[in-house]
Amino acid sequence: MIEVRPNPSMLTHQGTYGEYGGAYIPPVLEKQLQQLADFFDNEVQKDEFKKEFIQLLKNYVGRPSSLFYAKNLSEYVGSKIYLKREDLNHTGSHKINNCIGQILLAKKMGAKEIIAETGAGQHGVATATAAALLNIPCKVFMGAIDVERQALNVRRMRLLGAEVIATELGSKTLKDAVDAALGYYIENPSSFYLLGSHVGPHPYPKMVGYFQSVIGEEARQQILDFENRLPDSIFASIGGGSNAIGLFSAFLDDKSVEIHGAEGGGQGTYPHTAATLSFGKPAIFQGTRSYCLVDDNGDPIPSQSIAAGLDYPGISPQHAHLKDTNRANYHPITDQEAIEAYKLLSRLEGITTAIESAHAVALAVKLLKNKNSLAIINISGRGDKDVEREM
Ligand SMILES: *Cc1c(COP(=O)(O)O)cnc(C)c1O
Numbered sequence: 042m043i044e045v046r047p048n049p050s051m052l053t054h055q056g057t058y059g060e061y062g063g064a065y066i067p068p069v070l071e072k073q074l075q076q077l078a079d080f081f082d083n084e085v086q087k088d089e090f091k092k093e094f095i096q097l098l099k100n101y102v103g104r105p106s107s108l109f110y111a112k113n114l115s116e117y118v119g120s121k122i123y124l125k126r127e128d129l130n131h132t133g134s135h136k137i138n139n140c141i142g143q144i145l146l147a148k149k150m151g152a153k154e155i156i157a158e159t160g161a162g163q164h165g166v167a168t169a170t171a172a173a174l175l176n177i178p179c180k181v182f183m184g185a186i187d188v189e190r191q192a193l194n195v196r197r198m199r200l201l202g203a204e205v206i207a208t209e210l211g212s213k214t215l216k217d218a219v220d221a222a223l224g225y226y227i228e229n230p231s232s233f234y235l236l237g238s239h240v241g242p243h244p245y246p247k248m249v250g251y252f253q254s255v256i257g258e259e260a261r262q263q264i265l266d267f268e269n270r271l272p273d274s275i276f277a278s279i280g281g282g283s284n285a286i287g288l289f290s291a292f293l294d295d296k297s298v299e300i301h302g303a304e305g306g307g308q309g310t311y312p313h314t315a316a317t318l319s320f321g322k323p324a325i326f327q328g329t330r331s332y333c334l335v336d337d338n339g340d341p342i343p344s345q346s347i348a349a350g351l352d353y354p355g356i357s358p359q360h361a362h363l364k365d366t367n368r369a370n371y372h373p374i375t376d377q378e379a380i381e382a383y384k385l386l387s388r389l390e391g392i393t394t395a396i397e398s399a400h401a402v403a404l405a406v407k408l409l410k411n412k413n414s415l416a417i418i419n420i421s422g423r424g425d426k427d428v429e430r431e432m
Pocket residue numbers: 134135136163237238239278279280281282283284285350351395397398421422423
């Protein structure tokens with residue numbers, strides 16, 4: 042029996058990871074975020090909270106997600122490869138794990154309303170879903186251009202009862218949606234800001250990392266069950282870093298396990314890329330100190346990737362630390378390489394993965410060629426959303 046459980050070691054972090062992390066926020070937010078951090082620390086220790094979280098993961102999300110032996114891909118590559126199937130979760134990606142955790146917390150805090158920002162709409166849909174489930178009103182902030190580009194996800198969010206607010210600020214995309222949501226949060230302290238990735242100020246990376254750690258806890262039990270040993274390497278795609286930290290967290294202390302993250306390489310060269318750890322520099326961005334894609338003056342630049350979920354100039358502070366300490370390796374995968382892996386996995390295994398996850402597949406295919414080793418790839422989401430695009 043595979044136990045569904047988060048990893049308690051993710052609670053030992055206090056918001057800093059080496060020289061990264063922290064909370065670089067306007068003074069008006071300090072009290073709100075401190076209250077959130079204290080409430081989280083207290084609540085997650087309670088058996089009742091853990092029980093409710095795990096019950097929802099099992100019965101609503103459908104966990105544990107399967108660890109599937111990809112025989113055809115394995116023969117093609119020349120290594121034994123398992124796929125962790127987060128694409129099989131309710132709403133089709135790992136994002137729901139975190140949304141369920143944070144929405145439970147919001148409910149316990151007595152939040153009057155949930156707010157979130159979204160770019161392509163994936164986090165917005167997962168948040169609207171969780172808010173519908175626990176019957177809390179939900180506002181999703183979105184750049185006006187994204188509202189137009191992502192019409193289907195906008196309709197899904199509205200169907201789920203969320204109010205989608207188009208912001209006309211700035212470039213009318215994700216960064217401006219974050220600014221609008223933050224502005225609203227400052228003026229409405231009884232709202233709960235549900236952040237979607239392993240980024241932002243403390244306590245968000247701590248909370249998100251804990252809620253996503255169920256992925257790795259399951260995968261570790263599953264591979265030991267099937268193979269009686271740990272994998273030689275593990276792979277995940279990296280946008281903000283939440284599905285990757287979810288998988289990696291269970292293997293950080295297993296020195297024999299190589300850890301690889303696949304960044305959105307875009308066209309492969311700076312600045313036409315979203316590969317923050319490969320091409321960025323340490324900087325303070327959106328509330329935390331981590332790597333960031335910056336220009337010559339050290340100001341953040343827009344990222345470029347075919348994958349909306351990877352198209353972000355920042356990155357999790359814990360991944361920054363794992364890079365600097367050489368515990369994990371990060372590689373840019375180009376748009377073209379991801380498209381090829383997207384097609385390859387569809388044909389070989391009948392699994393059409395999200396274009397984000399296809400970056401991890403592409404990296405694994407490259408590094409595992411004729412290695413005759415044992416590996417796990419995190420399939421962070423399903424690819425229906427990407428079929429429409431000409432690739
Ligand atoms: C959002 C998303 C990602 C990237 O976000 P992380 O926080 O890095 O996991 C990757 N895959 C899918 C399917 C996504 O929806």
